[in-house]
Amino acid sequence: MVRVSAVGDRDTVADRETLERTADERLVGTTAIERTGAEDLEPAEELLTINMGPHHPATHGVLRLVVNLQGEVVKDLRPVMGYVHTGIEKSCEDKAYWKVIPFVERMDYLSYFFQMEAFCGAVERLLEMEIPPRAKYLRVIHMELNRIHSHLVWLGTSALDLGAMSMFFYCFRDRDKILDLFEMSSGQRMHTRYFQVGGVFEDIPLGFERNLRAFCAEMPSRIDQYAAILDRNEIFLNRTRDVGIVSRERLLELGVTGPLLRAAGEPWDLRKVGHYLCYDELDFKIPVGTVGDGYDRYRVRMAEMRESVRIVEQALDGLPEGPWIADDRKIVLPPRDELSTSMEALIHHFKLVTEGFRVPPGEVYYPIEGPRGELGCFVVADGSAKPARVHFRDPSFVNLQALRDMCLDGYLADLIQNLAMLDPILGGIDR
C-alpha cells in the first residue's frame, strides 16, 4: 500500500523499495537442520563430537553425554555413566538385612523413603510378614511427602536450567519444610532410616500432625504460585512446549515409567494397580498428559504434587491407632523399656543386633511407584542373615535410555530441557 506523503514530490513511488515479508516457516524451513542451515555449514561426514559433562551443572549430577553435533543440532547421543558408582549392591551382600536399609537409601538420594519401602517390602514378602495398619499409613504419609520433596527439587533445578532462578529458592524453601517434618518424625533430615522390616522405627511425635496439617494447608497455594510463575513465562513455555516428544509406544518399548510415561498419555501408576500398603483405601487421581512434550511432563509432576498433598491429608485423617511395628520378636527389636526388665527381650535384642534375623530362602521382586517411575527391588535370600543379592531396578537408569529419542534432530539447547524434564538422579543410576 502506498501512502501519499504530505511532503509531496520528494517521496515518489518510483524511488521506493518495499521490503516484502513472508511467513517465518517459508524463510527458515521446518526442521532444526534447515533452520540453522547446518547441512551447508557442516556436512554429515564432519560431525562434531563433544562431551557434555561429567561436570556440567545442567546434568543434575555427574552424567557425561557424548553428543554428535551438526551445527547445533544433535545427531547422536550416548550417555556415559558410572562416575558415582559405589558398589552398593555388592556391599549389601555383606550386611545383615537391617543394616542394608541405610545403604539402599543412599542410592537415589532424593527418594530415600521409596528405596526403603522397596527393600523393606521385599524382605517382608520373603518373610511372609504383614505390617500393622498404622505402619502402612505412616509409610504412605512419608513416601508422599518424599514425592513432593523430590518433585520440588526437580522443579527448582529444572527451572534453574531454563533460566528461572527464583524458582530454585522458592522450591527449596518448601522442601526445607518437608525436611523439618522428616526431622521431627525420625530425627534425620535426609536418609532417615525410618522404615524398618515390620513397620516404622518410631511413632510420629506430638505436634507432627499439627505441623503436617499446616504444611498441607499451605502447599496447594504454593503450587499455584509456582504454576503462576512458570505457566505464563514466555521463555519457559517456548522452551518446553512441543520439545522432546516421544510417542507412548516408543516409551513403553524403552521401559520408561513414571511421570514421563503418564505425560505421554498412558495412565500407568503402580499405586493404583500394585495393591501395596494402603493406597487402595485412598482417593487420588492419576494425572495424564496428552502431547508428551516437556510442558506435559512439567504439568504432570505439578499435578502429582497436588495429588500427593491430598493423599497425605487423607492418610492423616484415616490414620489408625495401634502399634506402628509388627510384634515379632524374632525380627523386630523389642521396645527399649523392656530391656531392663525382661531377659528374653535382652536376648532377642542381642541376637538381632549382632547377627540380625534370618530370612528363609527365596527370591522376590517388589515394584513400587517412585517419584521417577517403577522402582523395583529384587532380593535373593539364601537362608542366612545376609541377602545373597540385592538389585534395584532404578527408574532413572531405565528412563535415561529415552533421552536419545527425545533429543535426536533437536537443538543442543533443547537437550538441557529434555534432560531436566527427564529428571535423572545419578546416585540412583550409578548405585
Place this chain on the structure above:
Amino acid sequence: MPDAPGLELIAQDLNTAFAGSVEETYHEHDQAALIVNPEGVLDVLGWLRDTPGQEYGFMSSLHVADYLPGEPRFGVHYELLNMARVERLRVKVALPDVAGADELPEIDSCVELFPTAEFQEREAYDFFGIVFRGHPDLRRILMPEDYVGWPLRRDFPIGGEPVLFTHNEVEMPRWYE
C-alpha cells in the same frame, strides 16, 4: 500374576510350541516364574510378548543373580508385565558357568524384542560377565572401561581398592603410568 494352573498352561503351550524350552515352573510369594532353557530364551520371550492371550509386552526389569555354589550358577531374570491385566511373570534362565578360565557364559540378547534391555544387559555384563550375543553395544556401563573382573559375582571378594593419595603414591609401583 498368573495363578498356578495358568502358569502350568503357559508352560505347556510353550513346550508344545518349542519343545523343551520350559524346564520348570514355580510359584513363590505370589510370584509366578518359568525356568527356561538358555537356548530357547528368545523364543519364549517372543512368544510371551506376541501370543494373543499372553501379551507380556513390557519388560520391567532384567537382572542377574549368582547362585554360587548352586548349580547352574547364574540366573538371568526377566520380569515381564502385562499392563492391561496387571500380571507379572518372571522368566528365569538358568545359565551354567563355563569351564574355561577366560571364557564367559553366553546368552542371546533380547534387545531386538525389548529395547529397554539395552542398558540392563550391559549392566549384567559389567557386573557378572555374562555375554549377551547380538547386543548392539556390549561394553561396561558403570565400572571403568579398563576394569578387570566381574564384581558382583559371589566369588569376587568384597573389599576396597587402594586409593592413590600423595602420601602413599611411592608405595604403588609405577603409579604415574
